[in-house]
Amino acid sequence: MAQIVLFENIHPSAREVFTAAGLTDIATYSSALPSAEIFDALRGAELVGIRSRTHLDADLIGRLPALRAVGCFCIGTNQVDVNSAMLRGVPVFNAPFSNTRSVAELVLAEAILLLRRVPEKNNRVHLGHWDKSAAGAFEARGKTLGIVGYGNIGSQLSTLAESLGMRVIYHDVEAKLPLGNARPAGSLQDLLAQSDVVTLHVPGGKATENIINAQALAATKRGAILINASRGTVVDIAALHAAVQSGQIGGAALDVFPTEPKSVDEPLDSPLRGLLNVILTPHIGGSTQESQENIGREVAEKLVRFFQSGTTKGAVNFPELPYQDAGGNRRLLHVHRNLPGALGSLDNLLAEHGLNIVSQRLQTQGEIGYVITDVDGEVSDIVMAALRAHPITVRCDLV
Numbered sequence: 001m002a003q004i005v006l007f008e009n010i011h012p013s014a015r016e017v018f019t020a021a022g023l024t025d026i027a028t029y030s031s032a033l034p035s036a037e038i039f040d041a042l043r044g045a046e047l048v049g050i051r052s053r054t055h056l057d058a059d060l061i062g063r064l065p066a067l068r069a070v071g072c073f074c075i076g077t078n079q080v081d082v083n084s085a086m087l088r089g090v091p092v093f094n095a096p097f098s099n100t101r102s103v104a105e106l107v108l109a110e111a112i113l114l115l116r117r118v119p120e121k122n123n124r125v126h127l128g129h130w131d132k133s134a135a136g137a138f139e140a141r142g143k144t145l146g147i148v149g150y151g152n153i154g155s156q157l158s159t160l161a162e163s164l165g166m167r168v169i170y171h172d173v174e175a176k177l178p179l180g181n182a183r184p185a186g187s188l189q190d191l192l193a194q195s196d197v198v199t200l201h202v203p204g205g206k207a208t209e210n211i212i213n214a215q216a217l218a219a220t221k222r223g224a225i226l227i228n229a230s231r232g233t234v235v236d237i238a239a240l241h242a243a244v245q246s247g248q249i250g251g252a253a254l255d256v257f258p259t260e261p262k263s264v265d266e267p268l269d270s271p272l273r274g275l276l277n278v279i280l281t282p283h284i285g286g287s288t289q290e291s292q293e294n295i296g297r298e299v300a301e302k303l304v305r306f307f308q309s310g311t312t313k314g315a316v317n318f319p320e321l322p323y324q325d326a327g328g329n330r331r332l333l334h335v336h337r338n339l340p341g342a343l344g345s346l347d348n349l350l351a352e353h354g355l356n357i358v359s360q361r362l363q364t365q366g367e368i369g370y371v372i373t374d375v376d377g378e379v380s381d382i383v384m385a386a387l388r389a390h391p392i393t394v395r396c397d398l399v
């Protein structure tokens with residue numbers, strides 16, 4: 001039986017997954033706990049679920065010998081010292097795909113609204129102007145959507161946009177399988193020159209900083225729409241401001257900003273505020289009820305799969321071993337220091353105790369190695385104690 005502790009009001013879909021798997025010993029907290037209280041709440045916990053406000057540092061992880069795995073019920077994992085967790089044999093999981101659809105839908109909706117100049121018209125009607133003109137309003141059908149970054153979100157958007165009759169081109173630094181009729185553009189410049197709507201779905205960081213700068217904006221079709229729901233650092237805001245004012249960019253939607261307010265009362269500091277045909281949203285691209293439910297399910301499933309079969313597929317800090325059917329009577333999960341002869345030491349020890357290996361899979365990453373071993377026969381406490389006491393062992397569990 002696992003002892004599971006969930007913080008920060010994790011969606012009930014997580015509990016459903018645990019319960020369906022027979023893991024019913026679950027403690028839940030509606031918020032993060034202050035550091036003075038968190039240790040007591042986690043004492044004896046085997047699986048822990050957190051969101052972004054609970055911090056698991058090296059010291060805390062080191063004081064939790066029962067801890068088997070951590071689930072971050074969100075995308076980011078910065079709140080966990082993932083390296084310390086790895087060195088203690090604790091995989092950390094997150095939910096990278098759960099809000100993909102939510103972002104893709106918002107981007108498609110924004111493309112349609114901006115092509116029709118709805119933000120501007122909506123504003124005018126609120127102010128009492130009934131301007132029925134069709135000038136500058138276009139259908140999405142037949143227009144070219146240029147997707148920069150053809151990953152989870154970019155490729156999902158690709159299929160949605162095609163179903164609307166858009167022509168899709170994309171640019172990615174890696175070779176990607178084009179979905180439907182989408183085609184790779186020759187380069188970013190080529191994509192910008194062809195697209196009526198340009199949408200950004202790249203990661204943050206130095207490599208993508210200001211890839212949409214004054215030069216890139218000048219290379220777009222005059223009047224094109226720009227959408228950024230990726231990371232705020234990808235667009236040079238001053239350059240975008242100038243391009244919108246000059247009409248080079250006909251409309252823009254931004255969900256992310258180089259510096260974002262920290263609280264509900266702090267205003268966004270941006271020159272884009274107040275511009276016509278510009279949609280500004282508070283980083284809510286992935287924030288839907290469905291994505292919260294999906295996150296609950298996705299991370300809980302990863303924790304259950306790890307707990308019951310040892311699979312670490314999708315762990316952010318650990319050698320990845322995919323799901324495999326049980327081959328013997330018992331399954332051993334062995335995490336060891338990644339040194340020559342580690343596997344031999346493990347196998348010799350099992351042989352000394354008369355255990356025959358039915359199947360075995362090893363994967364290493366950095367300083368650790370991880371082996372799933374199915375054996376015939378019972379694994380006694382004596383064997384487990386010997387395995388755990390071996391100098392190569394970081395952690396060893398039986399499932």
Ligand code: NAI
Pocket residue numbers: 075096099100103148149150151152153154171172173174201202203204207208211229230231255256283284285286287
């Ligand atoms: P992903 O990792 O699946 O896809 C990113 C793609 O960008 C990859 O295919 C990668 O090869 C490509 N790429 C990297 N550098 C590039 C470059 N310089 N030029 C062209 N392509 C490049 O990521 P995913 O899940 O699709 O997320 C995309 C972005 O959306 C991320 O920045 C993520 O943080 C953000 N995001 C925003 C949300 C919101 O609420 N607005 C919610 C979820 C994700």
